[in-house]
Each structure stands twice: as C-alpha cells, then as structure tokens.
Amino acid sequence: MRNVDRFAISDWFKGLQDHICDEIASTDGKGVFEQELWQREGGGGGRTRIIQNANILEKGGVNYSEVHGVLPSRIADAMQVSGHDFFATGVSIVMHPFSPMVPIIHMNVRYFEVSSGEKWFGGGIDLTPIYIDKTQAAVFHRKLKEVCDRHHENYYAEFKQWADDYFYIKHRKETRGIGGIFFDRLQATEYISLSDRFEFVKQVGMLFSEIYTRLMQENKDIPYGKPEKLFQALRRGRYVEFNLVYDKGTKFGLDTDGRAESILMSLPPEAGWPYNYKPIAGSREEQTIDLLRKGVEWASADI
Amino acid sequence: MRNVDRFAISDWFKGLQDHICDEIASTDGKGVFEQELWQREGGGGGRTRIIQNANILEKGGVNYSEVHGVLPSRIADAMQVSGHDFFATGVSIVMHPFSPMVPIIHMNVRYFEVSSGEKWFGGGIDLTPIYIDKTQAAVFHRKLKEVCDRHHENYYAEFKQWADDYFYIKHRKETRGIGGIFFDRLQATEYISLSDRFEFVKQVGMLFSEIYTRLMQENKDIPYGKPEKLFQALRRGRYVEFNLVYDKGTKFGLDTDGRAESILMSLPPEAGWPYNYKPIAGSREEQTIDLLRKGVEWASADI
Numbered sequence: 389m390r391n392v393d394r395f396a397i398s399d400w401f402k403g404l405q406d407h408i409c410d411e412i413a414s415t416d417g418k419g420v421f422e423q424e425l426w427q428r429e430g431g432g433g434g435r436t437r438i439i440q441n442a443n444i445l446e447k448g449g450v451n452y453s454e455v456h457g458v459l460p461s462r463i464a465d466a467m468q469v470s471g472h473d474f475f476a477t478g479v480s481i482v483m484h485p486f487s488p489m490v491p492i493i494h495m496n497v498r499y500f501e502v503s504s505g506e507k508w509f510g511g512g513i514d515l516t517p518i519y520i521d522k523t524q525a526a527v528f529h530r531k532l533k534e535v536c537d538r539h540h541e542n543y544y545a546e547f548k549q550w551a552d553d554y555f556y557i558k559h560r561k562e563t564r565g566i567g568g569i570f571f572d573r574l575q576a577t578e579y580i581s582l583s584d585r586f587e588f589v590k591q592v593g594m595l596f597s598e599i600y601t602r603l604m605q606e607n608k609d610i611p612y613g614k615p616e617k618l619f620q621a622l623r624r625g626r627y628v629e630f631n632l633v634y635d636k637g638t639k640f641g642l643d644t645d646g647r648a649e650s651i652l653m654s655l656p657p658e659a660g661w662p663y664n665y666k667p668i669a670g671s672r673e674e675q676t677i678d679l680l681r682k683g684v685e686w687a688s689a690d691i
Numbered sequence: 692m693r694n695v696d697r698f699a700i701s702d703w704f705k706g707l708q709d710h711i712c713d714e715i716a717s718t719d720g721k722g723v724f725e726q727e728l729w730q731r732e733g734g735g736g737g738r739t740r741i742i743q744n745a746n747i748l749e750k751g752g753v754n755y756s757e758v759h760g761v762l763p764s765r766i767a768d769a770m771q772v773s774g775h776d777f778f779a780t781g782v783s784i785v786m787h788p789f790s791p792m793v794p795i796i797h798m799n800v801r802y803f804e805v806s807s808g809e810k811w812f813g814g815g816i817d818l819t820p821i822y823i824d825k826t827q828a829a830v831f832h833r834k835l836k837e838v839c840d841r842h843h844e845n846y847y848a849e850f851k852q853w854a855d856d857y858f859y860i861k862h863r864k865e866t867r868g869i870g871g872i873f874f875d876r877l878q879a880t881e882y883i884s885l886s887d888r889f890e891f892v893k894q895v896g897m898l899f900s901e902i903y904t905r906l907m908q909e910n911k912d913i914p915y916g917k918p919e920k921l922f923q924a925l926r927r928g929r930y931v932e933f934n935l936v937y938d939k940g941t942k943f944g945l946d947t948d949g950r951a952e953s954i955l956m957s958l959p960p961e962a963g964w965p966y967n968y969k970p971i972a973g974s975r976e977e978q979t980i981d982l983l984r985k986g987v988e989w990a991s992a993d994i
Contacts, residue, residue: 558945
C-alpha cells in the first residue's frame with residue numbers, strides 16, 4: 389500500500405490544516421488563526437488554530453492532532469478493539485460566523501490504528517444553517533455526493549443516512565442541521581484498499597474550503613436584524629446540546645482528560661435558551677424547524 | 692409514621708411550590724410565573740412554573756412533579772433497586788437573574804419509592820455566584836448548617852462534601868459555584884425515622900425563599916457593566932456544561948424521554964464560550980475562579 393503509513397497520513401492532515409486555514413482566513417479578509425501547540429502526557433500532541441472576532445467568523449477552530457500511546461481498556465472495550473496501543477491523527481473543524489445568514493459548519497477527518505492490526509479512517513462534514521436555504525442545501529449535498537460517487541456507488545446513500553442518524557438531537561426530535569456525510573471504521577476490504585479509503589478521505593478534506601468559502605461569500609452580505617440574531621442564539625443552543633449530550637468525540641475527549649478548551653472550541657461564542665420557544669406559523673423560523681428531520685433528500689431538485 | 696405517606700409528601704411539595712413562587716414573584720416585583728400542566732404517558736404529571744424577563748429574574752423555573760408507573764429495568768439497575776413500580780415526587784428550582792451581581796441558585800427536594808419497599812428522600816441547594824462575595828457565601832452556608840445541625844450533627848459536613856463532589860465540572864477542574872448541600876437515599880434507619888427525614892427535607896425546602904429573596908434584595912442594585920456581563924456569559928456557559936455533561940437529573944430526564952423544555956428550563960437564557968478565557972491577574976474574575984474548588988470551608992469566619 390504505497391504511501392499509506394501513519395506518518396504519510398499524519399503529514400497529509402497537517403498540510404490540510406494549513407490549506408484550510410489559508411483559504412478561510414483569506415476569505416474572511418480580516419482574521420488570522422492563532423496557533424497553540426500542545427502535548428499529550430501519554431504521547432503525541434497537536435496544533436490548535438483558532439480564529440476569533442474576525443470579519444465573517446466570530447469563532448472558529450481548525451485543529452490538527454496526532455496522539456498515540458496506551459489505549460485505556462475502557463475505551464478499547466467501547467470501541468470493540470483488542471489492541472493495547474493506539475495511534476490517532478486527524479483534523480477537526482467548527483466555524484461559527486457572526487451572521488445568522490451564514491451557516492455553522494463542521495468537518496472531521498481522522499485515522500485510527502491499534503496495535504492488534506486494525507486500521508481505519510473516519511470522518512464527515514455536516515452543515516447547520518440557522519435558516520435553511522434549499523438551493524444551498526442542494527448544492528452542499530450534491531458536492532458531497534459527487535465526491536462519494538467517485539469512490540463507491542453506495543457511499544453517499546450510506547454516509548448521508550449515517551449523518552442523519554448521528555447528528556440527531558434525540559430529546560428535541562430534531563436534526564442538528566441539514567446533515568451531510570458521516571462515516572467510521574473504513575478499513576481495507578477485499579475490494580477496497582486502505583489507499584483507496586485514504587484517497588476518499590483526502591477528497592472529503594479538500595472539499596471543505598471549497599464548500600465553505602463559497603457559503604461565506606454568498607451569504608455574508610445578506611441583511612439581518614435582532615429577530616435573526618435571537619433565532620441564531622436558539623439554534624446555537626441546540627448545537628451546544630448536541631455537542632455536550634451526544635457527540636462521541638466530545639465525550640471521548642472529556643472522558644480521557646483531553647484539553648477542555650481544544651475539545652470545546654466547537655461550542656458557539658454565544659447561545660441562548662429562551663423558555664419554550666415556538667416559531668410564528670408560516671415564518672422562516674418555522675420553515676427551518678420543519679426541515680430539521682431525518683431522511684430529507686437534499687440533493688434532489690425538488691424538496 | 693404519622694403523616695408520612697406518599698400523598699402527604701406530594702401535597703406538601705405542591706404547597707412548597709406555591710409558597711416559593713409567591714415569595715419570589717413578590718420580591719421580583721414585576722414577574723409572574725406562568726404555569727403549564729403536563730401529563731406523563733406512563734403515569735403522573737406535573738406543574739411547570741416559569742418566570743421570564745421579569746424585573747430581577749431573566750429566567751427561572753419552579754417545577755413540581757408527581758410521577759409513577761413501571762420502572763424501566765435499565766434505570767432500576769442504575770439505581771440498584773429491585774422494585775418493579777416506582778413513585779417519585781419533588782420540586783426543582785433554578786433561577787437565572789439578569790444581573791451578574793445576583794447569584795444563580797438551584798434547589799431540588801424529592802421523594803422516591805419503589806414497590807420492593809424502599810423509600811427515600813433526596814435533594815440539595817447550591818449557589819452559583821458569578822462573582823463570589825465571601826460574606827454572602829458564609830451566610831448561605833451557615834443557614835444550611837443551622838438546618839442540618841438541628842437534625843444531625845453529621846449532616847452538614849457530610850452533605851456539604853457531597854455537594855462539593857457532585858457540583859463539580861471535572862473537565863474544567865472547577866466547582867460549579869460555592870456548593871451547598873446535597874443528599875440522596877435518606878431512608879429510615881434504626882435511629883432516624885422517615886418522618887424525621889421528611890422534617891429535614893421540609894426545613895431545607897422552606898429555607899429556599901428565605902435565602903434567595905434576601906440575595907435578590909441585597910444584590911439587585913449593585914451596578915455592573917459590560918465586563919461583568921461578559922463574565923456572566925462565561926460562568927453561565929460553565930453552568931450549561933455541568934447540566935448537560937454531568938447532572939444526573941438532566942440525564943435521567945432526557946434518557947427517559949421527559950419533556951425537554953421542562954428538563955432544560957435549568958439552562959440560562961444566554962451563555963457564552965469565548966475561546967481560552969484567562970482572567971487578568973488580581974482581578975475579581977480571577978479571585979472568583981480561584982475559589983471554585985472543593986473543600987473551601989465557607990461557613991467559617993475567615994476563608
């Protein structure tokens with residue numbers, strides 16, 4: 389498997405972090421990413437890069453990490469792997485723009501290896517518009533589908549469903565946003581090499597800045613006022629609920645005594661919980677909430 | 692055991708809800724509590740009472756519930772009880788004032804019964820000042836200690852420690868606030884009747900409005916500006932982290948498909964997560980953060 393060793397993968401992820409930060413900062417036009425290097429006691433470390441109070445972006449993080457060491461048995465059990473040592477590398481991104489007209493976005497791409505020999509890729513991209521624009525939702529899903537289709541005819545359907553199920557706020561009976569794709573444990577099989585899996589993950593990774601810089605540009609000048617900011621606070625509150633109650637990466641990080649600020653950089657700069665919010669019948673707020681459900685075929689022309 | 696049956700307890704809690712709402716609304720001076728009645732599919736229901744955008748209070752809830760039915764085996768296991776049916780009643784309160792100079796407060800008093808015969812009381816009060824005032828902290832803890840001391844010489848030390856351990860944000864290595872008392876599974880023993888336990892819980896319940904109306908009055912006119920509001924947003928963010936990541940009542944509620952808005956009424960109206968906040972050396976913010984730790988003897992004169 390040419391070029392698919394942990395070091396090559398880790399290096400590629402590091403380069404992806406550089407690329408994405410450059411593209412995002414240049415589109416934002418004002419902000420720069422501030423870097424913090426951190427080391428993990430048990431082995432490895434990372435580069436946290438944060439942009440705050442910029443032009444379009446209120447708070448965003450593009451984190452790269454490469455960690456390794458002894459796999460706690462509790463986590464090995466939860467993951468259903470038997471290896472004693474592990475190696476994990478990846479890039480995690482969350483962007484919170486000021487404007488309620490620019491969507492929140494999240495991406496993660498990661499590679500995991502255990503000493504028993506298992507190796508796999510995981511990751512995903514999902515979009516959380518405050519107000520859903522169906523055309524932009526279609527474009528977003530079609531781009532994901534294009535990349536998926538290039539690799540396997542089942543990828544998009546499978547990974548889109550997986551995202552619907554994963555990014556779901558069970559206690560609200562709402563999806564977090566319009567989903568996207570989510571995948572995990574993509575190992576080598578008889579038909580698909582680990583190198584093919586890596587190629588797919590690379591293309592997902594490279595799609596990020598293309599998708600998001602466009603969304604930033606298209607939406608940054610749409611006017612909004614106080615009602616939109618209030619709805620944004622509510623939708624950001626739901627984002628907090630998802631991340632703190634359901635997100636496995638967040639739970640894994642907090643359970644393993646990870647660096648709290650790096651893990652929780654995904655939380656919005658501000659959020660709100662007005663009691664028992666009900667949107668006005670027929671409003672754009674209601675239209676969005678009605679669409680926060682599983683199984684919407686966003687990539688299709690008519691929704 | 693005179694007057695200690697589930698109906699008497701439940702009635703008393705209902706009366707406590709009335710009493711507290713009256714006292715709080717009258718001290719606030721503007722707000723009224725809006726009531727929503729709800730029924731639980733498996734049996735029972737409750738009265739949610741919410742005050743919003745009042746004079747001193749931005750968002751607060753005083754919830755009474757009495758629920759019963761079949762105990763899900765998963766929950767029976769977690770609770771380590773063998774009963775098939777359960778009965779639970781209690782009052783839960785969280786108050787979020789507008790002013791960062793008025794503390795957030797929480798109280799819960801509850802009674803639980805399982806058909807295998809076990810019966811117990813649980814509950815607690817804890818205070819989360821945005822800025823810690825050591826004199827007010829001492830008064831708060833002394834009042835709790837007085838009530839505890841009237842019932843058992845060990846209660847305060849034991850329940851204060853329990854609160855320190857319970858209201859702890861592990862990933863921040865910070866307590867939620869200045870603690871208070873927390874207790875659970877207070878059953879009848881050879882020396883203490885269930886009626887004595889109930890008497891203790893009643894006195895804890897009756898202490899709430901005495902403590903909080905005083906704190907509202909003492910602090911409502913203290914001036915503050917933007918820096919204090921920003922620090923309040925951060926401290927409210929920590930409150931959200933505790934409630935969504937660690938609080939057992941919240942988890943129990945969400946896991947058992949409880950009414951999300953009633954469970955999450957505990958969340959603040961607004962919260963913020965500025966990245967990697969560091970207080971200025973020697974500031975009041977730093978002084979407060981330094982005191983967010985276990986084992987502070989708040990009731991003592993010198994801290």
